[in-house]
Amino acid sequence: MRILLQFPEGLKQHALAYAKTLESAGDEVIISASPTFGACDLALDEMKSIKADKLVHYGHAEFHHVDANVEYVHFSLDADLSILDKSLAHLLAYKRIGLVTTIQHIHQFEAIRRFYEEHGKEVVVGKPHGFAKKPGQILGCDVGSASRLDKEVDAFVYFGGGIFHPLGAVLQTTKPFLVVEPFRGSVEFLDNYRDIYRKKSRGKVLSSLGAKRFGIMVSTKNGQHNLNLGRLLKAKIEKQGMQAGMLIANTFDFDSLNNMLEFDAFVNTACPRIAIDDTDRLRKPLLNANELMEVLSLKQEDAKPEA
Numbered sequence: 001m002r003i004l005l006q007f008p009e010g011l012k013q014h015a016l017a018y019a020k021t022l023e024s025a026g027d028e029v030i031i032s033a034s035p036t037f038g039a040c041d042l043a044l045d046e047m048k049s050i051k052a053d054k055l056v057h058y059g060h061a062e063f064h065h066v067d068a069n070v071e072y073v074h075f076s077l078d079a080d081l082s083i084l085d086k087s088l089a090h091l092l093a094y095k096r097i098g099l100v101t102t103i104q105h106i107h108q109f110e111a112i113r114r115f116y117e118e119h120g121k122e123v124v125v126g127k128p129h130g131f132a133k134k135p136g137q138i139l140g141c142d143v144g145s146a147s148r149l150d151k152e153v154d155a156f157v158y159f160g161g162g163i164f165h166p167l168g169a170v171l172q173t174t175k176p177f178l179v180v181e182p183f184r185g186s187v188e189f190l191d192n193y194r195d196i197y198r199k200k201s202r203g204k205v206l207s208s209l210g211a212k213r214f215g216i217m218v219s220t221k222n223g224q225h226n227l228n229l230g231r232l233l234k235a236k237i238e239k240q241g242m243q244a245g246m247l248i249a250n251t252f253d254f255d256s257l258n259n260m261l262e263f264d265a266f267v268n269t270a271c272p273r274i275a276i277d278d279t280d281r282l283r284k285p286l287l288n289a290n291e292l293m294e295v296l297s298l299k300q301e302d303a304k305p306e307a
């Protein structure tokens with residue numbers, strides 16, 4: 001069997017070793033060297049071009065069903081739970097906590113939950129929602145396991161590496177949000193990011209008010225493809241007498257976008273995190289759909305004749 005092997009960026013260092021285990025079973029293995037960000041980003045075009053019988057996608061759970069032979073290989077990370085002791089001092093004022101994590105730590109979720117319950121906390125766990133598949137799981141673009149608990153809990157606790165995942169949840173919730181990071185050994189509230197990103201978003205909207213030509217970014221990735229949304233936004237821009245161009249790419253390259261000097265602003269319809277995390281990589285404002293709608297409504301207000 002010919003297998004295309006796809007590893008996410010953080011795990012690519014293990015791809016060759018994994019390829020060798022598959023080869024030893026008699027399979028031909030080709031490793032995708034393209035950037036990979038999630039199961040929203042399956043290497044389906046590469047699979048077709050090398051006529052692979054199967055795509056082995058490592059490290060992410062299924063995002064949504066695709067019409068191809070894809071095997072998802074789960075990757076669990078055993079983190080040291082002793083850091084939970086350190087988190088208790090930060091949670092003294094909070095009784096009901098909403099607990100969230102990533103798919104890599106789902107196997108440790110019950111142990112973490114028990115720890116907090118044994119220390120007098122009431123732990124609330126959100127049901128899987130949207131693209132997430134397990135209770136308490138969040139993705140960068142699906143934080144329903146946290147946001148739907150916002151009214152029920154006094155605070156949130158995220159357990160896992162980095163701030164990419166919890167940042168999405170922080171921006172969609174209002175309660176104190178504690179990040180317990182077992183790899184750096186840090187425990188900190190991320191609440192200040194709400195204000196930072198609100199201001200950033202406001203800044204992007206205001207700096208787009210003079211824009212007349214918008215580039216609408218549509219990705220070909222299986223889980224990020226939003227051509228219809230792109231068309232809808234284009235029509236809205238044009239209805240207000242401005243120009244919009246539809247831009248297509250698999251992974252958007254910011255140097256290339258920066259070369260597209262005709263555009264005054266860009267509108268992202270791909271991974272929702274692009275317009276949050278990557279705005280500083282573009283010289284022009286990079287808006288999400290909601291921010292564009294805000295720009296259009298402010299422009300309309302401006303255009304109204306004074307009473």
Ligand code: SF4
Nearest residue numbers: 037038040140141271
């Ligand atoms: S956050 Fe973006 S890259 Fe991650 S799974 Fe969602 S769409 Fe894909």
